């Protein structure tokens with residue numbers, strides 16, 4: 001009942017305006033790329049190449065558990081294998097490849113020019129790691145595939161991707177529907193970005209014989225509250241992933257480029273940039289004109305991802321991964337922490353309906369944390385972002401959750 | 409380029425606590441200005457000047473108390489000169505919101521109170537009510553309520569009654585002579601002789617400086633709700649509960665609808681509902697808790713009104729309810745009992761019990 005837990009949504013402040021209408025800059029000829037021997041949580045990889053080896057786009061560099069395969073994203077020569085800073089803040093081994101700018105390609109699978117001919121069995125036969133998503137286990141019956149085109153604050157790279165690869169987006173969606181047995185496909189985009197809405201609506205006419213719906217929604221977080229989409233038979237997929245997946249099947253080469261948003265008040269010209277995966281962030285920053293004059297990094301933050309859930313990184317000497325959709329350079333956010341005045345704002349905005357202020361006050365009392373439901377925190381960051389006393393509630397609640405779970 | 413590590417999220421609120429306090433302060437200043445004008449119109453320049461002096465005295469005292477406190481409590485920092493020490497103290501003193509406390513307190517005091525009583529009450533409010541708990545945010549009791557109760561207990565007899573009424577203000581008459589158990593005849597006579605309900609609403613009756621400014625308080629209420637500074641359910645539930653309970657009590661005494669209306673618009677009930685019962689620091693943190701707080705606050709206010717000779721029920725009942733806030737918070741934070749229907753059921757039961765208790769106790773003792 002909204003009366004008791006007001007469950008307000010965080011309105012994403014006009015942060016997307018900075019980049020949404022800028023053209024996408026192509027930065028596709030990096031001198032070198034650095035591919036980390038690390039993918040999401042996996043760190044154990046068998047390296048398939050050595051220093052001096054020649055590689056092409058799509059050449060297998062290393063393979064890890066669960067069929068995760070790492071590829072080269074340029075053609076050229078492996079020049080070094082070294083420990084470098086990684087987005088995860090831990091150093092990781094990176095394979096450094098010098099680009100020979102020939103863009104030779106190595107096919108990993110046989111290309112399927114017409115994706116309509118693919119059957120469910122053939123999609124299922126591809127190893128999961130290759131597709132970048134697990135296509136086999138759905139515990140519940142899926143009736144709808146939802147491509148979520150609403151991204152976090154500041155980030156417009158997914159929208160730029162949809163504008164460029166609209167057809168691939170639809171083809172990917174049809175494949176996902178075919179594979180999961182869903183009867184319906186939905187693409188959500190934000191209401192206040194009309195040009196994208198127009199493009200999608202027009203393209204949807206081409207696919208009029210398929211049950212695909214384009215939904216314009218408010219630009220707010222979170223989009224759903226209280227239950228996970230899979231529980232109600234909805235498979236939610238990221239639009240970037242859908243496009244990458246369709247392109248891979250079509251061309252036979254795994255994703256080697258992506259669009260990344262560089263935004264925030266700290267960049268001189270915030271914009272979307274199309275890059276080879278593994279390109280160094282500092283090179284791209286230079287290409288868009290660098291940081292604003294007189295930027296004092298001590299009072300700024302560099303964030304990989306959106307302002308709510310992205311993680312702060314300590315250097316710009318990082319390689320851009322297939323999973324990073326944005327880097328933000330934010331200034332003017334440090335504020336002096338004031339005492340908590342029990343206003344309850346954090347409670348009103350918590351999407352899972354727990355009480356951040358009380359969890360923060362509960363300290364290490366296991367019993368209290370249990371009563372307060374500390375383990376439900378999803379780390380969304382809403383509580384910190386609305387607290388008028390600027391208290392870092394999210395760090396406290398996520399720590400309390402970890403403490404609670406460790407003592408269970 | 410290297411950057412510092414900071415925890416997520418990387419976005420902060422665009423309103424701050426300071427901003428919230430300033431909004432409340434603005435509302436209070438408006439009420440204060442209105443009250444002074446009302447005093448002038450109804451009782452003349454003497455009273456208006458007295459009111460101004462009381463308000464200024466309270467503000468100055470609160471501020472000086474804060475400064476003195478932080479001059480002594482330096483947290484181990486050494487200052488070479490007194491000037492330096494004073495400079496470091498000022499922002500800390502400002503942060504304690506001394507003016508908010510002082511204004512709420514001053515506006516609750518009767519215009520006949522001597523200035524030294526104002527000073528003592530304000531020092532108690534700031535120091536006992538706020539500073540020794542660790543400053544604003546950590547205080548258990550509403551500081552203004554502490555001051556009001558001290559003023560009432562220690563200086564109640566020193567209050568110089570306004571000349572037109574020997575002995576007491578009209579509210580005090582009803583409260584202390586009759587404990588609100590008036591008959592239709594007395595009530596009608598009271599209303600005819602002294603004032604009408606309209607007079608009471610528009611402040612032609614002598615009482616606390618600020619409580620006379622009821623239209624201003626209601627405007628301030630709308631303003632604060634619009635600015636999302638206070639939760640509207642607290643004043644609404646509180647006043648609603650008082651109304652319903654006194655309506656029942658009124659029919660028990662065979663009185664008309666004017667009786668609950670008189671209750672609602674008399675004393676500092678409205679003022680307290682808007683400015684004291686909504687103070688976030690000393691009230692529960694979530695909505696269910698706040699509603700419970702408002703319901704039981706109404707209950708205690710009524711029990712005091714019906715049974716004690718004291719005019720000022722609001723200050724006491726706020727302090728009593730403040731003690732239960734940690735308990736209410738803990739109980740309403742429990743997610744295992746957080747089904748909306750369960751919450752609604754708890755509130756309904758609490759509401760019926762509170763009204764029942766308030767009336768039951770009053771009738772038994774009466």
Ligand code: SF4
Pocket residue numbers: 349350351352353354355356376377378379380381382383384393394397
């Ligand atoms: S971070 Fe956790 S506690 Fe804070 S709003 Fe999100 S879910 Fe609630």
Ligand code: SF4
Pocket residue numbers: 339340341342343344345346347356357386387388389390391393693
């Ligand atoms: S939002 Fe901040 S100030 Fe308000 S209750 Fe939560 S922690 Fe306290």
